Amino acid sequence: MSRAATNLQIDSARLWGSIHETAKFGATAKGGVRRLTLSEEDRQVRDWFRKACEDAGLEVHVDTLGSMFALRKGRDMSKPPIGIGSHLDTQPTGGKFDGILGTLGALEVIRTLNDAGIETEAPICIVNWTNEEGSRFAPAMMASAAYVGDFTVDDILSRKDAEGVTVGDALDKIGYRGETKVGTQKFSSFVELHIEQGPILEAENRTIGVVDSGQGVFWYDGRIVGFESHAGSTPMPLRRDALLTLSQFALALEQIAIRLGPNAVGTIGEAVIQNPSRNVIPGEIAFTIDCRSKDADTLDALDQSLRAAAAEIAARRKVEIAIDLVWRKPPTHFDPKLVDAVEHAAENLGYSHRRITSGAGHDACNLNTIMPAAMVFVPCKDGISHNELEDATQADCAAGANVLMHTVLALAGVAS
Structure with missing residues (x-):
């Protein structure tokens, strides 16, 4: 790699400006x-992102699930590109960085390579994946799940939101149902920059998290059926209270997760009477359950313990409890x-780091599941994410983008 490429740094102020500009x-x-996925606000940020990519000389295309692909050509176009990026949709009360940092950090990598006049051997492709949240x-993560074949495109297009709007209808409404078949754009590998969404890096005063694994996830839909009766005239021992x-x-659930810990968590995130x-x-009552662990055996134990607890509680309280597994991610x-490439980039740039x-x-x-992938984490304040208080420093965001860029240069190669 040339000295210019070795010493290359992204434009910290430009990245910070992009993050705050899209936060509008x-x-x-x-x-x-x-900025819920496929909403009017999502259309606005997608339009901004498309223009920014085209202004950077990238070829932009959109697949039938609305994922956006922005390609920077390499010297050898017979090589599949290095994929970088993340997502631009947010939670209902989300922040400025979750997903956004990874997508705009990828854009900043391309802008920096353009400014330095650096051509890579392999092409590079930025992706904004639809509906990560x-x-x-x-x-x-439905679009990337369909990309790897976990779901059919028709299945995803038919999924409905709480108002009964399908993914397909929402894509059409904002004009982002693309013509490119899902899976058409191939990659040799994929690297994603993200805030940690946890407290470890900040607590240890580390700048970079070198992500070597990710927790598995079980999602359930639950339902409890008891019996409606008068709140004033039904004695406590005779109630079947959902x-x-x-x-x-x-x-x-809390006690099961604690017992199976420390690598187990469980959450009931929604409940509707x-x-x-x-x-x-x-x-x-209808409710949801989210269980996670980095260990497959622990997830299975969570599942078995949850079902046993449901059966015991239902029998004792004379109600019905149904829990249906709706999503399983190992x-x-x-x-x-x-x-290793991420770790080497962090070391060469002099950033404090740890595996995470x-x-x-x-x-x-x-x-x-279908290609080599890796992730780069940077700290977020107090470990808070999926919250309007979500925050990160300009210096840490720039550090993460620098590690992303030098990882990509190591993978794509610099044309001589």
């Missing part, structure tokens, strides 16, 4: 971002050579 699309009063449509049952089940009324004992173990497991799921975890 869906900006919230508390300083966060609400899963907050409007389930499952999360809400109190859920409360007991939630505490059981059917036909709620102030003076009626809840008779039916633990990820990233490609060792790519993980991703607590959250990412598109790179899906892609790792």
